[in-house]
Amino acid sequence: MGHFFSHLFEPGLLSNGPVRVAVLVGTVVAVTSGVVGVFTVTRGQSFAGHALADVAATGGSGAFLVGLNQFWGFLAFGIGAAAFLEVIGVQRRRGRDVATGVVLGAALGVAALFLYLASATTSTTGASFTVLFGSIFVIDSSTVPALIVSGVIALLIVVLLSRVLLLSSLSPDIAAARGVPVRAVGAAYLIALAVSVSLSAVAIGAVLSTALLVGPAATALRIAKGPLRAMAVSALIGVVATWLGILLAYDSYYWPPHGHGWPVSFFIVALVVVFYLLTYLRRPSRSRRARAAEAHSGESACSAA
Amino acid sequence: MFSGLMMNTWIAATIVAVIAGVVGFFAVLRGSTFAAHAIPNGAFAGAAGASLLGISTLIGLAVFSVAGALGIAAFGRRARHDVATALVLVMMLALGALFVGVSTEYAQETYSLLFGEVFGVSSSEILPIAGLGVVSIVAIVVIFRPLMLSSAMPEVAEARGVGTRRMEMVFLLVMALATSMTVPVVGALLMFSLMIGPAAAARSFTPRPGLAIALSVAFGVATVWTGIVVSYETNWPLGFFVGAGGAVFYLAGRAWVTVRRTRTVRVGRVRAAATA
Numbered sequence: 001m002g003h004f005f006s007h008l009f010e011p012g013l014l015s016n017g018p019v020r021v022a023v024l025v026g027t028v029v030a031v032t033s034g035v036v037g038v039f040t041v042t043r044g045q046s047f048a049g050h051a052l053a054d055v056a057a058t059g060g061s062g063a064f065l066v067g068l069n070q071f072w073g074f075l076a077f078g079i080g081a082a083a084f085l086e087v088i089g090v091q092r093r094r095g096r097d098v099a100t101g102v103v104l105g106a107a108l109g110v111a112a113l114f115l116y117l118a119s120a121t122t123s124t125t126g127a128s129f130t131v132l133f134g135s136i137f138v139i140d141s142s143t144v145p146a147l148i149v150s151g152v153i154a155l156l157i158v159v160l161l162s163r164v165l166l167l168s169s170l171s172p173d174i175a176a177a178r179g180v181p182v183r184a185v186g187a188a189y190l191i192a193l194a195v196s197v198s199l200s201a202v203a204i205g206a207v208l209s210t211a212l213l214v215g216p217a218a219t220a221l222r223i224a225k226g227p228l229r230a231m232a233v234s235a236l237i238g239v240v241a242t243w244l245g246i247l248l249a250y251d252s253y254y255w256p257p258h259g260h261g262w263p264v265s266f267f268i269v270a271l272v273v274v275f276y277l278l279t280y281l282r283r284p285s286r287s288r289r290a291r292a293a294e295a296h297s298g299e300s301a302c303s304a305a
Numbered sequence: 306m307f308s309g310l311m312m313n314t315w316i317a318a319t320i321v322a323v324i325a326g327v328v329g330f331f332a333v334l335r336g337s338t339f340a341a342h343a344i345p346n347g348a349f350a351g352a353a354g355a356s357l358l359g360i361s362t363l364i365g366l367a368v369f370s371v372a373g374a375l376g377i378a379a380f381g382r383r384a385r386h387d388v389a390t391a392l393v394l395v396m397m398l399a400l401g402a403l404f405v406g407v408s409t410e411y412a413q414e415t416y417s418l419l420f421g422e423v424f425g426v427s428s429s430e431i432l433p434i435a436g437l438g439v440v441s442i443v444a445i446v447v448i449f450r451p452l453m454l455s456s457a458m459p460e461v462a463e464a465r466g467v468g469t470r471r472m473e474m475v476f477l478l479v480m481a482l483a484t485s486m487t488v489p490v491v492g493a494l495l496m497f498s499l500m501i502g503p504a505a506a507a508r509s510f511t512p513r514p515g516l517a518i519a520l521s522v523a524f525g526v527a528t529v530w531t532g533i534v535v536s537y538e539t540n541w542p543l544g545f546f547v548g549a550g551g552a553v554f555y556l557a558g559r560a561w562v563t564v565r566r567t568r569t570v571r572v573g574r575v576r577a578a579a580t581a
Binding site: 041044045047097098100101103105108110113211214218261262263265269272273 | 333336338339341342383384385387388390391392394395396398399400402403405406407419420492494495497498501502505541542544545546547548549551552555
């Protein structure tokens with residue numbers, strides 16, 4: 001048994017500096033993305049969330065070009081894009097996907113330029129790979145406090161606004177009638193989304209941050225009752241996926257091909273998707289079945305009457 | 306600029322712009338923008354996998370883009386469409402990250418698959434591109450009427466026996482086909498810009514579908530040609546100019562709509578004042 005555990009948890013896992021940083025930052029990222037993601041899924045803004053991450057990647061490659069820490073590039077472009085999406089009207093349903101798409105396309109073009117210039121001026125290769133796919137094991141430990149603080153800020157915005165945000169997500173008209181400033185709430189939420197996406201873009205890479213944002217939240221909304229429980233379950237799923245992903249990536253150094261491990265981002269995303277798929281195996285809960293049966297018998301009673 | 310190798314670039318880029326203009330028109334009309342982003346991006350993973358296994362890139366792209374299209378269509382039935390698209394996209398990208406991570410010397414190819422390598426098109430690549438392009442255009446022509454109906458009026462289409470879901474599946478498959486041929490030339494990111502920007506602009510200029518498709522193709526071709534010239538002169542990546550061109554056309558379309566609306570309002574007011 002002891003042998004089994006030493007095989008599962010490679011010796012030295014938690015005394016390894018990069019792994020400690022990865023676990024710490026990964027947890028913050030997973031909790032923030034999980035909670036923010038519940039609203040992203042409810043509001044049908046998965047595309048906006050993904051677009052913000054990709055635009056943030058443009059900022060990341062810009063920072064790479066000028067030699068700043070990537071996180072600041074991610075954050076600046078993410079928040080700027082959130083403001084821009086708000087102006088062009090990402091809140092309205094009609095036409096917003098197209099507008100988001102055009103912004104995304106233009107930003108990706110700029111990213112192509114930045115990465116080209118970076119590869120032309122410096123001799124570093126693989127800049128595009130790092131920016132787009134990231135690696136939680138190479139986080140610069142000097143940015144850890146900034147990462148944690150911005151994660152907590154995004155989390156606070158969403159938790160404090162959760163009631164009005166929920167109301168204005170589910171039915172904007174009723175929220176407006178009750179005096180909720182729907183647009184301002186939406187804008188504040190977009191900022192929180194941008195911060196959270198920038199964070200996860202640093203941790204697991206820009207293109208995969210969508211996984212931590214949408215996956216756990218969609219899973220939680222399928223199995224949890226009520227928005228508060230969904231937020232908690234979503235955060236939990238994100239944390240479990242991240243921890244298991246880090247563990248598997250650490251172990252994978254001993255898998256073929258020998259010499260270098262599998263990317264941690266792959267494990268995290270795969271786990272998130274597997275969790276989501278598992279919810280389809282679940283049978284409808286007993287109460288739901290009972291309710292369905294009740295409705296059915298009520299119907300037949302009606303028709304009999 | 307028009308020497309042998311550059312001629313290939315011109316031909317390939319023009320074919321790609323035409324296909325993207327036609328397929329993009331329907332993507333914008335149906336609101337499948339996210340799918341239009343997800344399928345080319347996910348297909349990149351297929352190319353990375355194919356290179357790892359040492360088989361043709363085109364096969365990898367085709368397998369992954371078709372799998373992505375089927376995945377989005379199948380998931381989309383049971384979950385919210387944007388969630389389904391997002392999850393299919395990230396799963397394919399994660400596989401791409403794995404393939405790239407496991408193979409060692411792939412960084413430069415990652416860049417060209419994502420952002421395109423339009424100046425390196427060889428003569429032998431032109432034929433499959435043209436062939437797949439013709440197939441996608443023919444497919445669109447064959448399903449034109451039901452596709453148009455189910456995109457513009459899903460309920461009416463359903464009543465007339467055109468299954469919305471089946472049409473969605475067919476359309477996503479055509480998009481996958483178009484994707485697998487264009488990604489090696491213009492890159493995953495560019496393909497998306499080319500599909501959305503020109504088509505969205507065209508729809509702002511005219512409500513008539515035939516004219517809008519023609520305009521969409523014209524804008525796409527104009528974007529790509531300008532991009533090639535400027536890119537050739539400056540040596541900056543083509544993706545940058547195509548992304549910018551798409552945005553410029555889109556903004557022009559929005560401006561046109563705004564100008565027309567204010568003008569109609571003003572004319573209406575003048576008329577109202579005259580009758581009063």
